[in-house]
Amino acid sequence: MGEKVVSYLWMLACILIATAGARDFDWNEAANEELSFTDCWTRSNPSKKSGFPKPVFNFEKENLSFKGCGNWYGKNDGKLAPWHVLLYRRFCPGVVLSDRTIITTNGNRCAYVLETFKETQEKITIFGGECADKRNEDTCYMFRGLLRQRVIIFPNHTHMVLFANLSEVIDVKKVVINIGSFYSQSIYLWEVDISLKFTPSLQPACLWNSGNENDHVTEKFYHTNVKVVKPNSRLSSDFLQEEKCFEDSTVKKWQCDLYGNSICTDFGSKIIATNRGSFLFIERRGRFYLRASIGMANEINNDILAWLDLVPYLRRIVAASANLAMMPEIPDLIKKRIDFGATQSFENCGRQPRRPRSRRETDDKAPAGGFIVGGRNAVKGHHPWHASMSRETNLGVNIPDFCGATLVTKTTLVTAAHCLVGNDGPRYNISELYVTLGMHSSLSENENSRQYFAVLDIVVHPNYTGGFINDIALIELDDEVEVTEFVRPICLWNSDHDLDKITNRTGTVVGWGHTSNQTYSDILQRAELKIVSYEECYDSKKLFFSVHLKPRGNFCAGFIHNNTGACKGDSGGGFSLYDREPDLHFLRGVVSLGRLRDVPWSSEKSCDPKFYALYTDVTTYMQWIVENSPGINKKSPLS
Incomplete structure (x- = not known):
């Protein structure tokens, strides 16, 4: 019970210090109002009930967000999930989306990295792929190798600089997207100008390529660890219906907003302690697709986790990512047309003269x-x-x-x-x-x-x-x-x-x-x-x-x-x-x-x-x- 109180206090503190995305929040009302799980789900998930359209990345059979994405070679041999990288050693876990883009959440580790380096301009080291020398901590961390790429954030907070082999300076940009009602639901997209070189141990994950209608009924969700702790480095959970997700719970209004567009899973106590900054995947035909993320304090109770479904925000994520593209939406056709009558829009309009053509x-x-x-x-x-x-x-x-x-x-x-x-x-x-x-x-x-x-x-x-x-x-x-x-x-x-x-x-x-x-x-x-x-x-x-x-x-x-x-x-x-x-x-x-x-x-x-x-x-x-x-x-x- 004490741990639960600490968790909620930490979440409240994080939200209080956040300014982005919380302008329309009425703290007095939220502090005094409690909702049943039914009222909360109705309030926070109106769009989810009608589903979201299928994103189209290309018109090939598998509709992949990035060529060859989602492959996990040797996944049954204790190999690392190849899309995971770490920014600044022990702080910020991310997922590779393309050869130029890394996605992270604002979990406490990544939020600390971002805010710290906005002020200090210190270097951010990226670790990913397999270590060349596991005994050398300067080139290896959590079984991941140094990509020999570092990032500096300037005081204006608008650009970063990537140092390749510590000599060549190349401009890159950082994009922050606030996609929820609160700072705790933000994600960060980091763009590098030097394309990542993919190997069997460093691969991009696929972005979700289907709609969300009824997929919760049949899909199994996977949480892939940043660190290999045992030969099978992925944990699975079935989707929990909203009744189970908020079972025997009353939810305060500020919590309910936090759980908008949620996917609920039950991994037991296996990842509760390390869920900050994590991502949820679905495997289909051997490929892994990114489906949801966790920022801060998304534990409900009884080891149940509420994940932010990324499907509603895929278009914004792709638009802010380097070397990713999505087919623009085709709006409904406006069938009404203007009747100009027998004379067309202008009398004798659109007629060419009838003359012989010269050579x-x-x-x-x-x-x-x-x-x-x-x-x-x-x-x-x-x-x-x-x-x-x-x-x-x-x-x-x-x-x-x-x-x-x-x-x-x-x-x-x-x-x-x-x-x-x-x-x-x-x-x-x-x-x-x-x-x-x-x-x-x-x-x-x-x-x-x-x-x-x-x-x-x-x-x-x-x-x-x-x-x-x-x-x-x-x-x-x-x-x-x-x-x-x-x-x-x-x-x-x-x-x-x-x-x-x-x-x-x-x-x-x-x-x-x-x-x-x-x-x-x-x-x-x-x-x-x-x-x-x-x-x-x-x-x-x-x-x-x-x-x-x-x-x-x-x-x-x-x-x-x-x-x-x-x-x-x-x-x-x-x-x-x-x-x-x-x-x-x-x-x-x-x-x-x-x-x-x-x-x-x-x-x-x-x-x-x-x-x-x-x-x-x-x-x-x-x-x-x-x-x-x-x-x-x-x-x-x-x-």
Whole structure:
């Protein structure tokens, strides 16, 4: 009984000294209120009852978070669980997740390491894998070898420095995630810039790769020891139903919050004394998957432990980890679409002129634009909705064609928000901007097809905060365009919004972008690009698209196998699809983001045609476009 009191006092003291994540806690209320286990479970686990979706790391059969993860070679021969490492000798046990990431909890040992070294800047030694010399304490601790990598935390608490072989200094970063209501539920992710070299005794554990629906009924949970104490270095326990977990207990409200999203196990007294900073694993088909963690003071009673289920937080863990990626979630489809009526969004929109093509205008051997990698010269007048955005500074410097845009009414164009707004606000004064429509050759200023306009206003999507998410904006011209053979609005999308319905279809992008040899195209370029599924896009470059792909908000297109794609130089231009039945062109996307690559012997960046480019999906923003674009036809009022 005395030990139990000490345990609770220690837990209370730890929470009292913590500041992170405890702002909304009412101590007076918590001190006086007790809950039954039923009330506690209802309060702390509402989301758990409905389950969490299956995380997708890749589309291979085993769906592994890191290649080859979860293997425990010689696990029945008394070998160490190979994912365990120790930071700063006797203090902080962690688990390797990738060749660059180690996860620890804020158990008393790791919290002490973190706080101490924030202040002292002393070195943190990492031990992992098998010892080369078990008699040498400087290179071996708890049967683990020195990885010859050390960490220093600077006073600003934002960076660490990794010393490789005590000579080369390399920047690394530390990430702290508070994922519970209290400091006691925090985890730390440590990133190293020198990739760990994996051996049979040093392997990454897998992150959980399934949902949590009903898995507690059938799964067996394993606690793998940091130190080998006997030949079988893993202990197992069945999941305990909540009735057993809180049996004969009353739980104070502050304790209940601590046990939110819990997994309860009964390992007896075997790990109670050493559970701080521990992790819980599930074995499936010979691989071990990280499922839950323990911070401080998670003992309930009768040797029962409450573990924090990590499934709800996997996306945040992966996002903060180096060399780990997860497929972005695909939101439910917004099925409602705007009925523009028989005349489409604008009368006579989306029509190309019917003229014979000249040999010169369709020369397939023309140099490809860097934005339209692998493109060709466009036919004059065939993209009458495409506009060039330029800038003339107060000093008289002309900066032409810095972005593209697409005409949708006589006064409104759709473009990319990042063309006009940066992280610190507007990039340019509106008075400096002008728009050119009907241009085919950027050098032939006497083209009689051209129309020039000043910019009256810019409307940026309200959810745009910089970068490439919600990357869409509208430009209002100071006067109406004259609809001609060479200047005409495109039709707004009026079909099903589901991307699956147009996957593998080919769309068109045009522009005067940067060429592959770092020059600009004189003639408007065009390219035909294939729309790919969210899954194919993500799987092509997981680390890149796990960050930048936002299903329903944008989509991917290109031909990466024959080096045809979109990139820098003409962001904001339109991605159009042609429907043969009405013989019209429709705006489906806005050029948003392409990946760049270094150019040898140059400080410039060039387009990387081996990556798909991202296009803002206008169907997600259709109501906003219509509400902010005077002159659009609509059969019925917007609701």
